[in-house]
Structures are given as C-alpha cells and as structure tokens.
Amino acid sequence: MRAAARTKRPRPRQPPPAATAHPATRMIPDKAHSPLSLPLKVFKLRLANGPPIAPTAKTFKSYAETCTSLLRLCGATTTTSNNALASSSSFSNNLPLALSLHAHAVRSGVAADRSVASHLLTTYAAFARATERDRVFDDCVAMDAASSFTYDFMVSQYVKAGDLVSARRLFDGMPERSIVSHTTMIDALMKRGCVEDAVELYDLCPLGTVAFYTAMIAGFVRNELHHNALGIFHKMLSCSVRPNEITFVCMIKACVGAGEFGIAMSVVGLAIKLNFFEKEIGVQNSLITLYLRMRDTAAAHRVFDEMKVKDVVSWTALLDVYAEMGDLDGARRVLDAMPERNEVSWGTLIARHEQKGNAAESVKLYSQMLADGCRPNISCFSSVLSGCASLEDFRRGTTIHAHTLKMGCSSNVFVSSSLIDMYCKCKQCIDAQRIFDTLPQKNIVCWNSLVSGYSYNGKMVEAVDLFKKMPARNAASWNTIISGYAQNRQFVDALKSFNAMLASGQIPGKITLSSVLLACANLCSLEMCKMAHAKAIKLGIEECVVIGTAISDMYAKAGDLENSKRIFYQMPERNDVTWTAMIQGLAENGFAEESILLFEDMLVNRIAPNEHTFLAILFACSHGGLVEQAIHYFETMQAWGISPKEKHYTCMVDVLARAGRLKEAEDLLMKIPIASEANSWAALLSACNIYRNEEIGERAAKRLQELDKDNTAGYVLLSNMYASCGRWKDAAEMRILMKGITLKKDGGCSWVQVRGQYQGFFSWEAKHPLSLEIHEILDLLLWELSA
Secondary structure, X not given: OOOOOOOOOOOOOOOOOOOOOOHHHHHOOOOOOOOOHHHHHHHHHHHHOOOOOOOOHHHHHHHHHHHHHHHHHHXXXXXXXXXXXXHOHHHOOOHHHHXXXXXXXXHHOHHHOHHHXXXXXXXXXXOOOHHHHHHHHHHHHHOOOOXXXXXXXXXXXXXXXOOHHHHHHHHHOOOOOOHHHHHHHHHHHHHHOOHHHHHHHHHHOOOOOHHHHHHHHHHHHHOOOHHHHHHHHHHHHHOOOOOOXXXXXXXXXXXXXXXOHHHHHHHHHHHHHOOOOOOOHHHHHHHHHHHHHOOOHHHHHHHHHHOOOOOHHHHHHHHHHHHHOOOHHHHHHHHHHOOOOOHHHHHHHHHHHHHOOOHXXXXXXXXXXXXXXXXXXXXXXXXXXXXXHHHOOHHHHHHHHHHHHHHOOOOOHHHHHHHHHHHHHOOOHHHHHHHHHHOOOOOHHHHHHHHHHHHHOOOHHHHHHHHHHOOOOOHHHHHHHHHHHHHOOOHHHHHHHHHHHHHOOOOOOHHHHHHHHHHHHHHOOHHHHHHHHHHHHHHOOOOOHHHHHHHHHHHHHOOOHHHHHHHXXXXXXXXXXXXXXXXXXXHHOOOHHHHHHHHHHHHHOOOOOOHHHHHHHHHHHHHHOOHHHHHHHHHHOHHHOOOOOHHHHHHHHHHHHXXXXXXXXHHHHHHXXXXXXXXXXXXHHHHHHHHOOHHHHHHHHHHHHHHOOOOHHHHHHHHHHHHHOOOHHHHHHHXXXXXXXXXXXXXXXXXXXXXXXXXXXXXXXXXXXXXXHHHHHHHHHHHHHHO
C-alpha cells in the first residue's frame, strides 16, 4: 500500500525585517492628526537611519535646523491662544514634545547650536517653565552658545517676573550690552521708581533707538519729571530719531504735566507733519486731553467730533478730564452718552467722585456699574473701598469685601490696603489686623495703612509697635506716625519722631511739616516754631499755601503775631483757609476788631468764607463783646449758603451769655433746629455763674447733665454758682455728688522746654521725677523774694 502523497502547504509571506529604530525616536511622542505629525514623521525617519556618532558639519546643521523648526512650531502653537489649532485636543499639551526634543538635542549635541538654544529658551518660557528655562540658559553660557538675543531674552523674562535684582545682575554681567537690554532695564527701573539708576544706564548707552528714547520719556512722565522728559525728546530729535505714536502720546502728557502748552502745540504740529494725527487714534485721544487741560473745551469737542473712529479710550479721556476739572455732572453726561462702557470708564468716574470728597456718589456709581454688567477692576475696588471708609459704612464695606473675595483679588496689595483702611475707619481694627496677617505678600503701603488705622482709632501703643516692626520705612511711614501723634495730641512724641526721621536720612515733605507745625503750634514753643520754619525754608516749601498757612497759624498760637502777619502778607497765594487761620489767630490773641477788619478785607478780595471762617469771626465778636455784629454775621451765614452748625450756635450762645443776655441765649438754645451740644449749655451755665442767675443756671445744669452725664463742668460750675450766691449747703452737696459718682475734674497742665526737652507739670500732683528738687528751689526763691 503506497503511502499517500504528502503535499506541502505554502508558508505565509513574512514582511521584510524593518530597520532598527533609533533609541531617540522612542522619546518623541506621536502627534497624529496635527500640524506637527508630518514634521515628526520625517524627523523620526531620519533618526531611524541613525545619526552618525561623529556627524559632519552638513548633517549637524541639518539636524539643528530640523530641531529648531519643531521647537519653533511647538512654541508658536502654545502661545497662540486664539488659534483654533492651539485649542484642539491634538495640541492641548506640547510640553512632553518639547522635553523630548530637548533631550534629543542634548544627546545629539545640537543643543550647543545658538539657534537651538534660543528656541529652547523661548519654548520653555511659553510653557512658563522657569526652572528649565534657567537651566538651558546656564548651559548656553557654559557652552559659549549664548547669543545677544539669549541675554536680551533672559533680561526681559526676569523683568516680566518682577525680579529686577536678577535682571540687573544679569545685565551687569553681560559680555556685550545691546540697545534692547538697555531699553528693557530702563523701562523696568522707571516703573519701579528708580530714576537715578535709569538715568545712569541712559548715560552709558552710546546709541539710541525710538524705543530707547521713548522708554526714557515715558519713565520721566510716570515719575512726574515732566521737564526731564522734554529734554530727552529734544535730544531724540537732535539725533535724527523719528518719534512713533507712543512717543507723541507721552510727550503730550509731559507738556501737560509741565504746563508747557506752547511746546505741546509744537509737538502736535510735528505729529500732524509726520502723519500721525490722522491715522493714530492714541495721538488724537491725547490731543483731547491737552485741549481740556488748556480749558479749551470747544477745541477738545471739535477734535472728538472730527474723529473718524472713537474707541472707549476716546470717550474715557473726555470723561476723565471733565471729572478732573471738577465738572462731575458733565463727566456723568459723557458716561451716559458712551456707546460702550467698560470697567475703566466706570472706575474713572468712581475714582474722581471719591477724590473730590463725594464718597456717597462713588458708592452709588459702583452699584450702577454692577447693574450695567461691568466687572470691577483693582482700581475700582480701591476707590469704592476708600469711599466706604470716608462714609464709615461698615455694611457696604463688608459687601464689597465679599465681592473682592469672589473675584479672587482680595489678596492684591492695593485692594488689601484699602480694605485695611476701610475696617480701621469703621472702628474694626481686629478685622483689619486679620486681613493684614493673612496677606501672602505685604508691601509698605499695607504696613502704613494699618499703622494709620491704629493711630486713627487712638491706639498709639499698637501703632508704634507695628511701626517698629516694619521691615522698611519711607516718607509716608514717618508721616503716618508723626501725624498720628499730632492727631492724638501727643505733640512731644510727634517732635521726637520728626527728629528720628531726620536722623534716619529721610527727607520730610509738606505733609510731614504740616504735622510738625501743628505740634509746635499746640506746644506754644516759639523756639521750636522758628526751627520748624527754618526747616520749611531749607526745603524750599515755605511759599506753598498749605505750609505758609500752617506757619502763620503756628506763630499766632505761639503769641508772635508780628511774624504771623508778616508770613500771611508775604504769601504769594492765599485761600479761604489762610484767611480763616489769620482771623482766628487775631481773635485768640485779643485783637477782635482787627480780626473783623481782616474778615471784611477778605470779602473785598472776593474770597468766599467757609463755615470755619464764620466760627472764627463769631469767636472774635464773643471775646470783644460785639453782640450786634455777631448777630449780623450769624444771620448772614445763610446768604453764603452755609447752614449754622452746633459750634456756631454754641459760639452765639456764648456771645449773648457774656453780654448778660441770658434769657435770649436760653431761648436760642431751645429754638435751634439741631440737637444742641453740651458745650452750649456749659457756656450758658458759666455765664449764669458770673451773673448769679440761679433759675436759668439750674435749668442749664440739668440739661447739661442730660446731654453728658460724665461731664464734670456742669457739676463744678453749678457748685461755684451756689457758692457765689451763698448757698453753701447746695454747693457742698454738689461736691459730694461728684465724689459719689466717681467724677474727677481734669487737672491743669503746663509745659516747660529745657534744653530741647519738654517737662510736663500737673496741678496738685508731684509725678515729676525731680519734683522734690524743684520744690526746694521754689522754696529758696520764695525765701529770697520775701527777704
């Protein structure tokens, strides 16, 4: 039996063996269905063939160009957030690809190529990978692959991150500083307020571009050194550098700030000549601001009306200057007419209302802004919180605090400073301290806000402790602690702090001198007054209307009327506060008639009096016994649009009571439309004591006790009146009553300055450490006088 024939089945064909893939290809992820898929396939295929261990110059250049192209495409799609490709799923995360390309570049040696290194830097910067970016830069420097672009890019990156110290260190260590780095550093230093350092870099740069000069001009404008900006612009033109749109915008701001409107019109003429006015909307917006600052509203409206394209900045510029000129109603009309409103438009109007003292309207505008659907920004929050602080509106302030928490900007240093100020003004220092403690970053403004808040609430111990803990202090810090002492009537400590400020090297300003002059005036130390005056002259601010008024008032309070009047009449500018201070000074020193003549002179000079002016003139009439004139001035207050306040009624009661017209004074107190203050009834009671009118005196004492039960003046005056009328039993009962309710009359206090130190002495007390020695000297003097 033959074996069956066996047939061989054909084996299936095997595919040819594939080339062994290079290990580097496994590091590069696939990007299917993306614009990078084709370049990646080509790159992987080239790697699959295996790059030579010792590549030639041609192959090295080829690999470097391919790697650069991929890095460029990777970084570009990452930073283009509005591109549809960048938002697609295939392009949602290019970081693994960038890391793989970096690894391949290092392994193949192409990382040493300057182009590859530069693109690695930009790619990591696009991914916000600062650690990898810095490592790439360090490798570039070590391999001598760092180009001028590399250094410039890193300087700009440090500046963007706010690390000006690292940026300056890198800039100083650059082998060759380019104009780009100079421009970047100057712009950063100017924004930080380091003007001297920026000027130093400007002087070291031999060449200049339009961006370079514009950075200097914008920096000077930002730091309010407008005349310096004009000088840079002149240098720019002399070097034949053509200005751009930003240059013209900054120059118009500089001219406005410097008050050089003639130069401003020349700059506008140059902009028109270079064809920037017609095509650049930013220049047109600046021209609107210029005309309005020149009070030429017709020209401003003409430019605005002739603009072919008006953006929200154009409308906001018109609104802002209307508000700054004080025409808040006109600013509101502009806002209502705007076809489009944003948070800047609303925030501008809110800020202007708050700055002009109309806090209630600023809070109201904030509510309307929310109803309009606009999202508040940081500036808006700061302004409306300041408005709540002025109104001491705790409920509204906490509501806005909740808005800042919801929007995630409560930790911003500007918003948090406003929150601290708001809570302190609302007497909630614990909440203010809690906000301060939870801040991740505290700048000097936050420290100053809390110190000022404690001072405002009379907590000077806490304010001083916090002041001592401050890591750094500026002029505002010293102003806060000095004014805090002055406001809390700790005048000696205010002067000691001023001396400490001078010893620290900090230069005082107008605000500092105002507080120091107030302290000197209240201490009535003529020697200290002259020293403070000399300091104002040395600083060149004695002609300022605020400082001049304070100096005149200081001399008047110290009893030196000759110097007070000399300062007053030598002032180049006098406002209503200046006239009021002089009128008050004359009245307090017993020159009532001269005070009234000066008031009449004030009216002749068309200076409108304020409520404090009328208070001063009523005070003069009271101490001069000029009853009929006081009645005349009191009745004419309404003609000036001023409603009498509590203090005016108190002064008028004092006028009538001093003249013995006690019944008229009592009738006036009973008829006033507002609640009378305790001092009004105290003045009437004091006059009853002088004229021994027991009936009205008892009624006045009873009313005084109802208004202020802890006021010792009522008990003392009534007791003295009983004693003067011979009612000794009633007088004794009043004294016993005072002791029973633990009331004690405040003792008198006198100050003596010895060798620059102030010594305080209280009546019937021996608290002074040298009290024994002082009394021994007094006894010796009395013995010698009697001998």
